[in-house]
Amino acid sequence: MSEPRQAAAHLVAPRGFRAGAAMAGVKTGVADRLDVGIIVSDRACTAAGVFTTNQVIAAPCVLTRTHVERGTLRAIVANSGIANACTGEQGDRAAIDMAQAAARAMRCSPYEIGVASTGVIGWQLPVERIAKAIAVITPTEAGFEDFARAIMTTDTRPKMATAEAQVGGTTIRALGVAKGAGMIHPNMATLLSFVITDAAVEIDELRTITRRAAEHSFNAISIDGDTSTNDTLLVLANGAAGVPARDTSTAAEALITRVCGLLARQIVADGEGVTKVFEVRVSGAASDDDARRAARTITTSNLVKTAIHGADPNWGRIIAAAGRSGAKVDDRKASVRIGNLDVFRDGVPVRFDPERLRALFSQKEIPIEVALGLGDGTATAWGTDLSAEYVRINAEYTT
Amino acid sequence: MSEPRQAAAHLVAPRGFRAGAAMAGVKTGVADRLDVGIIVSDRACTAAGVFTTNQVIAAPCVLTRTHVERGTLRAIVANSGIANACTGEQGDRAAIDMAQAAARAMRCSPYEIGVASTGVIGWQLPVERIAKAIAVITPTEAGFEDFARAIMTTDTRPKMATAEAQVGGTTIRALGVAKGAGMIHPNMATLLSFVITDAAVEIDELRTITRRAAEHSFNAISIDGDTSTNDTLLVLANGAAGVPARDTSTAAEALITRVCGLLARQIVADGEGVTKVFEVRVSGAASDDDARRAARTITTSNLVKTAIHGADPNWGRIIAAAGRSGAKVDDRKASVRIGNLDVFRDGVPVRFDPERLRALFSQKEIPIEVALGLGDGTATAWGTDLSAEYVRINAEYTT
Numbered sequence: 001m002s003e004p005r006q007a008a009a010h011l012v013a014p015r016g017f018r019a020g021a022a023m024a025g026v027k028t029g030v031a032d033r034l035d036v037g038i039i040v041s042d043r044a045c046t047a048a049g050v051f052t053t054n055q056v057i058a059a060p061c062v063l064t065r066t067h068v069e070r071g072t073l074r075a076i077v078a079n080s081g082i083a084n085a086c087t088g089e090q091g092d093r094a095a096i097d098m099a100q101a102a103a104r105a106m107r108c109s110p111y112e113i114g115v116a117s118t119g120v121i122g123w124q125l126p127v128e129r130i131a132k133a134i135a136v137i138t139p140t141e142a143g144f145e146d147f148a149r150a151i152m153t154t155d156t157r158p159k160m161a162t163a164e165a166q167v168g169g170t171t172i173r174a175l176g177v178a179k180g181a182g183m184i185h186p187n188m189a190t191l192l193s194f195v196i197t198d199a200a201v202e203i204d205e206l207r208t209i210t211r212r213a214a215e216h217s218f219n220a221i222s223i224d225g226d227t228s229t230n231d232t233l234l235v236l237a238n239g240a241a242g243v244p245a246r247d248t249s250t251a252a253e254a255l256i257t258r259v260c261g262l263l264a265r266q267i268v269a270d271g272e273g274v275t276k277v278f279e280v281r282v283s284g285a286a287s288d289d290d291a292r293r294a295a296r297t298i299t300t301s302n303l304v305k306t307a308i309h310g311a312d313p314n315w316g317r318i319i320a321a322a323g324r325s326g327a328k329v330d331d332r333k334a335s336v337r338i339g340n341l342d343v344f345r346d347g348v349p350v351r352f353d354p355e356r357l358r359a360l361f362s363q364k365e366i367p368i369e370v371a372l373g374l375g376d377g378t379a380t381a382w383g384t385d386l387s388a389e390y391v392r393i394n395a396e397y398t399t
Numbered sequence: 400m401s402e403p404r405q406a407a408a409h410l411v412a413p414r415g416f417r418a419g420a421a422m423a424g425v426k427t428g429v430a431d432r433l434d435v436g437i438i439v440s441d442r443a444c445t446a447a448g449v450f451t452t453n454q455v456i457a458a459p460c461v462l463t464r465t466h467v468e469r470g471t472l473r474a475i476v477a478n479s480g481i482a483n484a485c486t487g488e489q490g491d492r493a494a495i496d497m498a499q500a501a502a503r504a505m506r507c508s509p510y511e512i513g514v515a516s517t518g519v520i521g522w523q524l525p526v527e528r529i530a531k532a533i534a535v536i537t538p539t540e541a542g543f544e545d546f547a548r549a550i551m552t553t554d555t556r557p558k559m560a561t562a563e564a565q566v567g568g569t570t571i572r573a574l575g576v577a578k579g580a581g582m583i584h585p586n587m588a589t590l591l592s593f594v595i596t597d598a599a600v601e602i603d604e605l606r607t608i609t610r611r612a613a614e615h616s617f618n619a620i621s622i623d624g625d626t627s628t629n630d631t632l633l634v635l636a637n638g639a640a641g642v643p644a645r646d647t648s649t650a651a652e653a654l655i656t657r658v659c660g661l662l663a664r665q666i667v668a669d670g671e672g673v674t675k676v677f678e679v680r681v682s683g684a685a686s687d688d689d690a691r692r693a694a695r696t697i698t699t700s701n702l703v704k705t706a707i708h709g710a711d712p713n714w715g716r717i718i719a720a721a722g723r724s725g726a727k728v729d730d731r732k733a734s735v736r737i738g739n740l741d742v743f744r745d746g747v748p749v750r751f752d753p754e755r756l757r758a759l760f761s762q763k764e765i766p767i768e769v770a771l772g773l774g775d776g777t778a779t780a781w782g783t784d785l786s787a788e789y790v791r792i793n794a795e796y797t798t
Binding site: 055120309316328343344391 | 452453454455456482484485486487488489519520521522523627628701705706708709710711713714715716718719721722723727728729730731742743746747748785786787789790791794
C-alpha cells in the first residue's frame with residue numbers, strides 16, 4: 001500500500017455511499033436551513049462506534065449504541081437544532097421514530113440505522129417534521145456537503161475530509177463528516193463524526209481501529225470524561241472497493257486515522273470564537289498518562305487561553321496549569337519553550353524580550369513545549385484561545 | 400456564648416493586632432500603589448495554615464508552611480504584583496529575605512513571620528525595594544484596610560470581614576482580610592486570606608478549626624486540587640482577649656468560620672468580570688462527595704457560566720455538567736429547579752415560559768437546585784457568570 005493522502009478539492013466519496021439532507025425546521029419550526037441528513041450505503045456495512053462518557057446520555061446515543069453492538073449498519077440519520085437529551089421516555093420514542101422513518105425511506109431495518117442529534121438539551125424533537133423531511137431526501141454521491149451542513153450548530157463551516165490509498169491496483173477511499181464542538185474544552189459541545197470507507201474491514205478489527213483513531217484525534221482535543229451528552233463517532237466500512245478484508249485492514253486503519261485527525265483539526269480551528277490554535281507537546285513526564293493529563297489541563301486552562309488570546313506573555317500560567325493537572329510535576333526540573341523561545345529552563349525563568357513572546361502569541365498557530373524532566377512520557381494536545389466572541393456565542397445559544 | 404454577628408461598618412480589630420502597608424513598586428518599579436503589607440501581633444500567636452494543593456508551589460508558600468509547622472507566628476508580610484512562583488533558588492532566597500526584613504522591622508525571629516505573595520508567575524521579586532518598603536511601615540489598629548488594598552491584584556475592592564461574640568463578660572473578636580481569585584474557577588488565580596482573633600486557641604484545635612473553616616468557605620468556591628501556585632490561608636490567635644482557651648474554643652471556631660464564609664462570598668462577588676453570582680445546591684446524591692463533585696462541576700462549567708451571563712434559558716447545560724462530574728447521575732431520576740421554577744422533574748423536561756427563566760437568570764443572585772434522586776448526599780457551591788470582561792482582564796494581565 002502507499003501512504004494515505006488527502007484527496008484533492010473535489011471530494012471523491014467511497015464507492016456505494018450516498019448522502020443528502022433536508023430542511024425540517026427542527027429548532028424554530030421554520031424550515032429555512034438544512035437540519036436533517038442521511039448517509040446510506042447500498043449494502044450492509046460493518047460498523048463501530050465511540051460514544052460519550054457523560055453519564056447523562058442522549059436518547060439517540062443509547063439507541064445507536066445498541067444498534068452498533070449488532071455489528072452492521074446501512075445508514076446514518078442525524079439532525080441539528082435539538083439534542084434529544086434529558087427528554088425522558090418521549091425522547092426514547094423520538095429516537096426510535098427517527099430510526100423508523102429513515103429505515104422506511106432507505107428500505108432497510110430500523111436496527112440498521114445509526115441515529116444522532118445535536119443542539120439544545122431538554123427540548124423534545126418535532127418528530128413528525130423530521131420524518132417528513134427524511135421522506136423527501138434523495139441521497140446522491142455529491143450529497144455529503146449538504147449532510148455536513150445539516151449537522152452544523154455553531155460551526156461556521158462544514159467539516160469534511162477524505163483520504164485514499166492504493167491496495168494492489170485498486171483505490172480504497174475514506175470520507176469523514178463532522179460537526180464541531182463549541183469550545184471543545186472543557187465541557188465540549190456535542191461532537192458528531194461519521195467516517196465511511198469502501199474498504200472491507202472485519203467487525204473486531206473495525207472496533208479496534210475506531211477506538212485507536214479516536215484516541216489520537218478527537219480524544220486529544222477533549223478531556224476523557226469531559227464530554228457532552230451526545231458525542232458520537234461512527235465508522236462504517238462497506239467493502240465496495242472489492243478488495244478482501246485481509247488485504248485492506250492496514251490501509252483502512254491508516255485512512256480512518258488520517259480522516260479522524262483531519263476532522264479533529266478542523267474542529268479545533270472552528271471552535272466558537274476561536275482566533276488562534278495552540279499545540280501543547282509535553283515530554284519528560286513520569287508516564288504517557290501524566291503527559292496527557294498535563295497537556296490537556298494546559299489546553300483547557302481559561303487563564304492560558306485568555307493569555308494567548310491577548311498575546312499576553314504570561315507563560316507562568318502554563319506551568320501552573322501543569323502543576324494542578326494531577327501529573328507529577330517538579331517545577332525545579334521543568335522547562336517551557338514557546339515556538340523557538342526558551343522562557344523557563346530547568347526550573348529557572350529565562351530573561352527574554354517580552355515583545356518576542358508577544359509576537360509568538362500573536363501567531364495563528366502557537367507551538368508550546370513543556371519538558372518535565374522526570375521520565376519518558378510524552379503527549380500532544382490542541383487548544384484554542386478564549387475570546388469575548390466565545391462568551392457572546394454561548395450567552396445566546398438557545399435564542 | 401452568643402451567636403457571632405458581623406461587626407458594624409467601623410471594623411474593630413481584635414486586641415493586640417496592628418497592620419499597615421507601603422508602596423514598593425513591586426511589579427512596575429513605580430511606587431504608585433500600596434503593594435506590601437504587614438499584620439503584626441504584640442505577642443506570640445498560635446498559627447495554622449492551609450496551602451495550595453498545586454504541585455507547583457510558590458517559594459513563599461513553601462517557606463511559610465515550614466514556619467507554621469512550628470505552631471507560632473508573630474507577623475504576616477505579603478506583597479502583590481509578583482507571585483514569586485517558578486522562580487528557582489533565587490525565589491527561595493527572596494522569600495527568606497522578605498521574612499528577614501519583616502523580622503527586623505517587627506523585632507522578632509524570621510521564623511515567626513508568615514510570607515505570602517501574589518501576582519505574575521515566573522518573575523523575580525525586587526527584594527531590595529520590598530525590604531525598604533517594609534522598613535517604613537508603621538502598623539496601627541486602623542491599618543487593616545491599607546493591608547487589604549496592598550494585596551489586591553485584579554480585585555476591584557478590598558475584602559475584609561469581622562465577627563465578634565461574648566464569652567462570659569468579654570467580647571472576643573476575629574477579623575479577616577483576603578484578596579480575590581480571578582475567575583475563582585476553574586484555575587483559580589491566587590487566593591490569599593488572613594484571619595486573626597484575640598481568642599486563645601490551642602494549636603491542635605486551631606489546626607482543626609482552620610481546616611474545617613476552609614472546607615466550608617474557600618474550598619466551596621474552588622475545586623480541590625484546582626488551585627493556584629500561591630493559595631494561602633493563615634489563621635492567627637493571640638489570646639489578647641484574656642479568656643482562657645478552654646472557654647473560648649467553641650466561640651473561636653464560630654468566629655473564624657463566619658469570617659472565612661464572609662470573605663469567600665466577597666471573593667465570588669468580586670470575581671473578574673463577574674456580573675452575577677449563582678448558588679448550586681445539590682441534594683439526593685449518592686454521597687456528600689458526589690454532591691460536591693456535581694455542584695462544583697456545575698459552577699465551573701463555561702457553558703453554564705455563559706448561559707447565566709446571557710440570561711439564556713439553557714438549563715440543559717446544568718444537568719449535562721452534573722453528568723460529566725464523576726458523580727453518579729441518572730438523568731431519569733434527576734430534577735432541576737431555578738429559583739421557584741421547576742424546569743426538569745424526575746427526568747422529564749417541564750414546560751415553562753422561557754421568559755420566566757430568562758427573568759430568573761437576569762437576577763444578580765441565582766439559586767439553582769439539582770435533586771439527583773439517588774441518596775442523601777448534599778452540597779452547596781458558588782459560581783459566577785463568565786463575561787467578555789473576564790476575557791479582557793485576563794488577556795492583558797501582565798501588561
